[in-house]
Amino acid sequence: MQNKPYKISKNVETLSAYTPGEQPQGGGWVKLNTNEFPYPPSPKIRAAVLAEMGGDCASLRLYPEPLSKKVRAAAAKYYGVHEDNVIVGNGSDDILNLIMRAFGGEDLKVAAMSPSYSLYPVLAKMQGAQLEEFDFGPQCKLPLEKIAKSGANVFILTNPNAPLGAAFAEADLKYIADNFKGLFVIDEAYAPFSNYSAAKFAAGRENVLAVCTSSKGWGLAGMRVGWAVADKNIIEILDRVRDSYNVDRLAQAAAVAALEDAEYYSGLVAKVVEERGKAEEFFASLGWDFCKSSSNFIFVRPRKNGAGGRDVASELFDFLKSEKILVRYWKGDPKICDGLRITVGTKPEMQKLKESVLKWISKE
Amino acid sequence: MQNKPYKISKNVETLSAYTPGEQPQGGGWVKLNTNEFPYPPSPKIRAAVLAEMGGDCASLRLYPEPLSKKVRAAAAKYYGVHEDNVIVGNGSDDILNLIMRAFGGEDLKVAAMSPSYSLYPVLAKMQGAQLEEFDFGPQCKLPLEKIAKSGANVFILTNPNAPLGAAFAEADLKYIADNFKGLFVIDEAYAPFSNYSAAKFAAGRENVLAVCTSSKGWGLAGMRVGWAVADKNIIEILDRVRDSYNVDRLAQAAAVAALEDAEYYSGLVAKVVEERGKAEEFFASLGWDFCKSSSNFIFVRPRKNGAGGRDVASELFDFLKSEKILVRYWKGDPKICDGLRITVGTKPEMQKLKESVLKWISKE
Numbered sequence: 001m002q003n004k005p006y007k008i009s010k011n012v013e014t015l016s017a018y019t020p021g022e023q024p025q026g027g028g029w030v031k032l033n034t035n036e037f038p039y040p041p042s043p044k045i046r047a048a049v050l051a052e053m054g055g056d057c058a059s060l061r062l063y064p065e066p067l068s069k070k071v072r073a074a075a076a077k078y079y080g081v082h083e084d085n086v087i088v089g090n091g092s093d094d095i096l097n098l099i100m101r102a103f104g105g106e107d108l109k110v111a112a113m114s115p116s117y118s119l120y121p122v123l124a125k126m127q128g129a130q131l132e133e134f135d136f137g138p139q140c141k142l143p144l145e146k147i148a149k150s151g152a153n154v155f156i157l158t159n160p161n162a163p164l165g166a167a168f169a170e171a172d173l174k175y176i177a178d179n180f181k182g183l184f185v186i187d188e189a190y191a192p193f194s195n196y197s198a199a200k201f202a203a204g205r206e207n208v209l210a211v212c213t214s215s216k217g218w219g220l221a222g223m224r225v226g227w228a229v230a231d232k233n234i235i236e237i238l239d240r241v242r243d244s245y246n247v248d249r250l251a252q253a254a255a256v257a258a259l260e261d262a263e264y265y266s267g268l269v270a271k272v273v274e275e276r277g278k279a280e281e282f283f284a285s286l287g288w289d290f291c292k293s294s295s296n297f298i299f300v301r302p303r304k305n306g307a308g309g310r311d312v313a314s315e316l317f318d319f320l321k322s323e324k325i326l327v328r329y330w331k332g333d334p335k336i337c338d339g340l341r342i343t344v345g346t347k348p349e350m351q352k353l354k355e356s357v358l359k360w361i362s363k364e
Numbered sequence: 365m366q367n368k369p370y371k372i373s374k375n376v377e378t379l380s381a382y383t384p385g386e387q388p389q390g391g392g393w394v395k396l397n398t399n400e401f402p403y404p405p406s407p408k409i410r411a412a413v414l415a416e417m418g419g420d421c422a423s424l425r426l427y428p429e430p431l432s433k434k435v436r437a438a439a440a441k442y443y444g445v446h447e448d449n450v451i452v453g454n455g456s457d458d459i460l461n462l463i464m465r466a467f468g469g470e471d472l473k474v475a476a477m478s479p480s481y482s483l484y485p486v487l488a489k490m491q492g493a494q495l496e497e498f499d500f501g502p503q504c505k506l507p508l509e510k511i512a513k514s515g516a517n518v519f520i521l522t523n524p525n526a527p528l529g530a531a532f533a534e535a536d537l538k539y540i541a542d543n544f545k546g547l548f549v550i551d552e553a554y555a556p557f558s559n560y561s562a563a564k565f566a567a568g569r570e571n572v573l574a575v576c577t578s579s580k581g582w583g584l585a586g587m588r589v590g591w592a593v594a595d596k597n598i599i600e601i602l603d604r605v606r607d608s609y610n611v612d613r614l615a616q617a618a619a620v621a622a623l624e625d626a627e628y629y630s631g632l633v634a635k636v637v638e639e640r641g642k643a644e645e646f647f648a649s650l651g652w653d654f655c656k657s658s659s660n661f662i663f664v665r666p667r668k669n670g671a672g673g674r675d676v677a678s679e680l681f682d683f684l685k686s687e688k689i690l691v692r693y694w695k696g697d698p699k700i701c702d703g704l705r706i707t708v709g710t711k712p713e714m715q716k717l718k719e720s721v722l723k724w725i726s727k728e
Contacts, residue, residue, distance in 0.1 A: 004571075005545060005546065005547075005571040006467060006517055006518070006545075006546045006547040006571055007467070007472055007517050007546075008466060009465065009467060009468060009469040009491075010469065010471070012465065012466045012601065012604060012605055015605070016604070017604045017605075017606070017608075020427070020430050020609065023426070023427050023428075023429060023430060025429060038425075039425070040420045040422040040424075040425060041421050041424055043420065043421070045421050045424065046417060046420070046421050049413070049417065049421075049614070053410055053413065055410075056407065056410070057404050057409050057410050057413075060404075060584055060586040060587055060618070061401050061402075061403070061404060061405055061583040061584065061586065062387070062585055062586055063384070063385075063398055063579070063586060064387075064585075064586050065387060065389060066387060090454050090588075090607070090610065090612075091609060093607050101373065101376065102372060102376045103370060103371070103372065103373060105373040105374065105375070106470075107374070108373060126465065126605060153370055153371050154370070181369060181370075182369065182371075183369075183370040206368070206369055207368075207369040215427070219424065219425035220424055220425065221609075222423060222424040222425065222426055222612060222613035222614075223424055223612045223613065223614070224428070224454075224610075233368065237372055237376065239381060240376060240379050240381045241376055241381075241490060242381070243457050243458060243461065244381075244382055244384040244457070245455060245457070245585075245588060246454065246588075248586060248588040248614075249586035249587065250586075250587070250612075250614045251614070254424070
C-alpha cells in the first residue's frame with residue numbers, strides 16, 4: 001500500500017469508512033432502513049427556502065452566516081436554553097466529528113456502549129483515540145460504575161440507544177454526569193420519539209453535551225442540520241474546530257422553519273409512536289423478542305419454526321428486500337446479527353411490512 | 365485552562381480558529397471582502413432546487429445520495445475527466461480538511477506558500493502536523509527546488525494565489541508534480557478567472573489533486589459545494605474520511621445545475637475579468653503597487669502623500685468601511701499588512717470603490 005508517492009496518515013491507512021444504510025434512488029421502496037421521519041417536514045420549510053433564494057437566487061452568491069445564529073437561537077428557544085449553549089452542524093455527524101477532534105486523540109480514550117451508532121468507532125480511530133466499548137446488562141442496563149471508572153475522556157451514550165431503541169432513566173444520566181471524569185456526550189438523535197431531552201440538563205452542567213439532529217424528528221435528513229447543547233465553554237471549544245461555513249443558507253432557513261413549527265411535528269410524532277406500539281404488539285403476538293422502543297424504530301429478533309439467530313434474520317432481511325421493503329441488518333456484527341432494525345413508517349407502510357412478515361412465516 | 369472536568373486534545377488546546385471575512389447581515393454594503401461572485405448564480409438553479417423539493421418537500425425527509433454522484437458526474441463532464449477522479453465536499457474547505465486528515469499527522473509535514481489561504485495553518489495544526497511555509501521570490505516566483513526538497517508529505521499551492529492573485533505557469537506545476545515526493549495539492553478556487561485549470565492534469569498524475577469550489581466562479585458561496593479531481597486512489601482515501609452525507613440534497617441539485625450551465629457563467633466571468641483590468645489600470649494610474657491578478661480580486665498596496673505601509677493600508681480600510689465598502693485586510697500579518705485584498709465587483713460597485721478611493725486620497 002505504501003509504494004505510493006505520498007504517505008497516508010497512520011490513523012487512516014487501515015481505516016474502513018462508516019457504511020451508511022442503503023439509499024435507493026429509484027421509487028417503489030418501503031424504506032424502513034435509515035430511521036427517516038415517515039412524513040414530509042413542516043410545510044413552512046418550502047416558504048422559508050423560497051424566501052432565502054429570492055427570485056433570482058442572488059443571496060446564494062454570498063457566504064452563509066458563519067455561526068448559523070438563527071438556527072442556534074431557534075434551537076435555544078425550542079429547548080429553553082441560552083443560545084450561547086448551542087452549536088449547529090452539517091448534520092449531527094459533523095458535531096460528533098468535532099467532539100472527537102476536540103476531545104479525542106492518541107492519548108485520550110473514548111468510550112461508548114456496544115451496540116450503538118457504528119460511526120463512533122470510525123471517528124475515534126480517525127483521531128487515533130483508543131475506544132473502549134461496554135456491553136449492556138440484561139434489559140439494556142447501563143454498567144454505571146464501569147463507565148464512571150473508565151478513565152475515558154469522552155463517553156458517548158446514544159439515548160435512546162440505536163440500534164436497540166431503549167431509553168435510559170434520567171437518574172442514570174445524572175449518575176454519569178456526577179461520577180464520570182470526562183465529557184459526557186448524550187447523542188439524542190431519537191429523543192423526539194421518547195418524551196425526554198437532555199438538552200436543558202446538559203446546558204446546566206459543566207461536562208455534558210446533548211447532540212441532536214433534524215434528520216429523525218424533523219424530517220430533514222436530506223438537509224443535513226444537527227445541533228448540540230452544552231456549557232458555553234464546550235461550545236467554544238467545538239467552534240474552534242468547526243468549519244467556518246459548515247451549514248449552507250437553505251439548510252439554515254429550513255432548520256429554523258422546522259424548529260419553529262413544533263405544533264406540526266407533535267401530531268406526527270404521536271402517529272409514529274402509535275404505529276410503533278402497534279408494531280410491537282404485532283411482534284409480541286408472533287413471540288418475537290424485541291427491546292421496548294423509545295425511538296422511531298424497533299430492533300426485533302425474528303423467529304421461524306421455533307428458531308432464531310443469524311440465518312433466520314438474514315433470511316427475513318433478504319425476503320423483505322425481495323418484497324421491496326428495506327430494513328437495516330448488520331450481518332457482520334455478532335452482537336446484533338440475529339435481529340433487524342426496522343424503522344417505524346406510515347400506517348400503510350407498516351401494514352405492508354406486517355403482510356410481508358406473515359407471508360414469510362407461512363412460506364416454506 | 366485544564367481545570368475542566370475533561371481534557372482538550374493537545375492540538376486544539378491552543379488552536380485559534382480560522383477567522384472568516386466579515387459577513388454583514390444588513391443591506392447597503394458594497395461587499396468586496398470575501399471574493400464572492402458579483403452576479404447571481406445560474407437561473408437554472410432555482411428550478412433545480414424547486415424540482416428537488418417538490419410541492420411538499422417530501423424528498424427532504426430522505427437522506428441525500430451519499431456520494432453526490434450527480435455532482436461528481438457533472439464536474440467530471442465539465443473538466444473532461446472520469447467521475448471516479450472526482451470527490452465532492454461541503455465547500456472546498458471540507459475537502460482541504462479531508463486532505464489534512466488523510467495525509468497530515470504528527471509525523472507528516474505539510475508545506476505551503478506564504479502568504480496563502482490562512483485556513484491551511486489552522487487545519488495543519490488541528491492534525492498536529494508540522495507546517496513549513498515558503499516565501500515567494502520577486503514577482504511571486506515559486507522556490508521550486510526548495511519545494512521539491514522539502515520532505516513534506518503534502519504541498520498546497522493556491523493557484524491563482526490568494527491573497528496576491530498571481531497565477532503560476534503550468535511548467536512550474538509540472539516541475540513540482542515530477543520532483544516533489546508527496547501529495548501536490550493545487551487549490552484552484554480562483555481558476556475560473558484565470559483561463560487555466562489543473563483538473564485534467566491532476567487526473568492524469570498519481571500525486572496531484574486539484575481542489576475547486578462553487579463559491580467563487582459559480583456564485584454559490586451560500587450553498588457550500590466544492591470538488592476535487594485526482595487519481596482515483598487519492599479519491600478513495602479521501603472518501604474514507606469523508607462524512608457519509610456531507611452535501612445536502614438542495615446543494616447537490618444547485619451544484620449540478622451550475623456546472624451544467626457553463627454558457628451562463630462564461631459571459632459573466634468575462635465581465636469580472638474586464639472590471640479587474642480596469643481596476644488595475646486605475647491603481648496603476650495612482651502609482652500603487654499591485655500583483656497582476658489572474659483571479660477575481662486584486663491585492664493592492666495603497667499610498668498616500670508618497671507613503672505606503674501598514675498605517676496607510678489600515679487607514680484606507682477604515683475609510684472604505686465608513687463608506688460602506690468592505691474589503692479584506694490582515695492587520696496582524698507583517699507580510700501583507702501593507703495591502704488590501706479587494707474583490708472585483710460589478711461595474712457600479714467598482715465605480716463606487718474608485719470614487720471612495722479618490723475621496724480618501726484628496727482628504728486631508
